[in-house]
Amino acid sequence: MDGVSMGRRDPVRRTGCAFMDDGRIAGAATARYARKKETILAAATAILNRQGVRGMTLADVAAKVGLNTTSVTYYYRKKDDLAAACFMRGLERFEAMVAEAAAQASPAARILKFLDLYLDLNRRVRLGEATPLTSFAEVKALKEPLRGSVVAAFNDLFRRVRAFFDDPSLAHLDKRQRNARAHLLMEQVFWSGTWLRRYDVEDYGRVRDRMGDILLNGLPAGDRAWAPQPLPDPTPQTVEGAPPESIEWRETFLVAATRLINQRGYRGASVEDISAALNVTKGSFYHHHDDKDALVAECFERTFTVTRRSQLDARALDADSWTQLTSTAAGLTAYQLSEHGPLLRASSMGALPDALRGDMADGYARGWQRFAAMISDGIADGSIRAIDPCIAAHMINSMLNAAASLGAWVPGLDRDEAAELFARPLLTGVLK
Known part of the structure; x- marks a missing residue:
């Protein structure tokens, strides 16, 4: 210049x-x-x-x-x-x-x-x-x-x-499986930037070793098989004091908003866009929500509720912790491609106002802690090998976030295939 x-x-x-x-x-x-x-x-x-x-x-x-x-x-x-x-x-x-x-x-x-x-x-x-x-x-x-x-x-x-x-x-890996693994690996790297700040740079060598070990060798101890059990649908079905038709409308609204925000980002999805996707007026939008921030917060709360219900249903299984972990990971991966999916991607948090961002980050942290606790329990009961539970939990969260866009990299993917194609490689090893 x-x-x-x-x-x-x-x-x-x-x-x-x-x-x-x-x-x-x-x-x-x-x-x-x-x-x-x-x-x-x-x-x-x-x-x-x-x-x-x-x-x-x-x-x-x-x-x-x-x-x-x-x-x-x-x-x-x-x-x-x-x-x-x-x-x-x-x-x-x-x-x-x-x-x-x-x-x-x-x-x-x-x-x-x-x-x-x-x-x-x-x-x-x-x-x-x-x-x-x-x-x-x-x-x-x-x-x-x-x-x-x-x-x-x-x-x-x-x-x-x-x-x-x-x-x-x-x-033994076909093109779809290689596509899914490439998407998984890239998202593990991209997403790690959001949780690496929890570690001092002096710990990065250890983080690298633990991440590499999980990606190559998975989590199960011994010869435990990949056999996730089906879980109840974790979609929120009730809101205290609300009539059934109101609950159905709320679910439809939140699913449509979540899809649009995932596609265009928090700032890229305007109130006009969200209203148009639902074929309602802006006035109708503001009848249900004070502003877009309130809507995004509700989309996050719905995501936290779905995740929590799946995790708690898995913990209630009469099975070892490896089976509980695989069941919730498989169930949530498939949920991303269901008629009620996807869940809101955590990347939307970055553009939220500071007042909301802290609460939403706490919600994600609680889901991460439950995954880490399940892994710790598995190490204790011998169903999961000795790995770093915190890093593994972060990597599972990353995989679930990435599952929201899996269909873009594996065209024609059916929800029943999603867990086998995406959750299983992370939990059992990406080269297997």
Whole structure:
């Protein structure tokens, strides 16, 4: 920006630059431009991760880097251009890690190397040695044609990760199974950024080892089989004092809103969009909810209720803890593809107002703690091998979140196949 504006004021000086034999002046201007562009991208990524595509403004980004909005538009003309650049830069960073991991000799080595590279990058971000990692939760909130370009690049990354599983030793896995495992592995890495903050960077080596062990070897002790038991439907059926028709309407409303928010993100799903999906007026929407925040909070509460009911029904089974864990994991995975699914993705929490975000985070934490408790009980009763219950519980939560979009990566998937295709690899090992 500085070099260009200077050239406009002084065409002679600009012409003089063109005649420099070694290109030092032009090179310095290019370097300044590149540094400023990287600074803008880093600032925009941090805001994008926190506020989403709709919530990010060029003015916010300009203020963060000490420029005015007009100066930022020299680098990125529109907000969506900048958001798309953030996503593409994030994909470039992941592509570099995937390419290095792909050079390893075996699927297991590729998976472990990918984890190692990601955790090292996350560590450097935490220490301020690298720019923030990009969250891809709101890619679909971009406008076309930018969205199509970013989605195409993401699909290319997905295919490269799926190639981790291209090996004669995995001839027993068909394309659908490899697709599901690639989606599972990518989401484990993406989602880990939300819970790694609970750990000091000095613990990252241990976290890497425990995650790798779970992905490759699963959870069961000995030769325990994958045999989840069916559980009752965890869909909320009653609301105190409400008539049945009101309960049915509420469920229909929350399911439709959840689907739209999962597709477009918290800020990308407007009240108008949600009302249109239900074929109701905005007035009808506000009759049932004070504002969109209240609706999203209710969608989260419904998600917590479904998860809790499934976990408690599983704990009530007359079975060991491994069977209880597999039963709730399988049941909730299948629920994501049911007529009452999916559950609201945790990524929607990032754009919530601070006052709501804390309560919703606590709700997710309670579900995570119940998974960790079931795993601890399994280690005690001998049905689950000695693993880190906390990390395993985080990974199960990640798998369940990812199951909401499994159909996009495995077209034509039936809900009865979902648990076998997605929950089982995490709990028994992704290479089996």
